Amino acid sequence: MPVTLQDVVRQLDRDEPDYEQAAQLGPEVLAHLRQLIQGSNIGLAAKAACLAGTMNADESVPLLELAARHPDPVVRVAAAASAKNLTNMTTSLATIFLDDVDPGVRKWGLRSLEVTHPEGIETKVEKIMNDDPDSGLREQARKVVERMQ
Template sequence: MNLTMEDVLRALDPDEVDYAAASQLGPDALPFLMTLVQGQDPGLAAKAAYLAAVVEGELSERVVTAAAASGDVRVRVAAAHAASMLAAEPASRVLGTLLLDSDAGVQKLALKSVSAGLSPDLMVKVQEVSVNGSSQGLRDYAVQAMERLQ
């Protein structure tokens, strides 16, 4: 069976996507997901970014990275959450950019996605947020993230 954009859109159409079922589309869905992440519909782009991480294919990091660079905060929030499902190195790269995002909500979710086993270089950015975060809440999340990294 050849996968089509219509198949991917059908899987992402529900308000509450069944990501476990949608992941059965497999890595062949990743080019379609990249197209959606780079598209004009932020709701669909956010769902596509999350599904890209669930699918776990060779292009997953590229799709989540594209979402992390989106001009729409909703898509960057999805990228921060999706990064937690990537392997350690790709997750570290994606979270490294999102930890210093201009939006506090994106930063908060990126900090919540930080876990043990990620790059030690990530610690520098987490420490930066722990000192220079725009709110006490962000600084507190950064301290918690540093504890998980150690």
């Protein structure tokens, strides 16, 4: 049976979604996630971004890029945090996270780099290490730089 938008919403609209279980709905989910990320419900948009990263599919990166440009930081934080599940994290996606004005997005962008770091991102991380107004993020970036070296 095809996976419907309602099937996806039923998984994500709960208070404590189980993303591993939701991912079992399969790749048909991804088209619905795009619709949710672009929708007006911020909670569902953030949860859709979270599921997109959890699924770690080829289509996950463009979905996270979409979420990373969302006007609401809650959605952007969700995208950055779920990017840690990606095995094909791109430099452009990581750059979006690290350039974000919101410290929560930068925090989770750095956290995702603790798992995998695309080429060419070191400069961005060093810039946070040296210049970020948030001392916690500077320290977090320092650890990422150490790990990269």
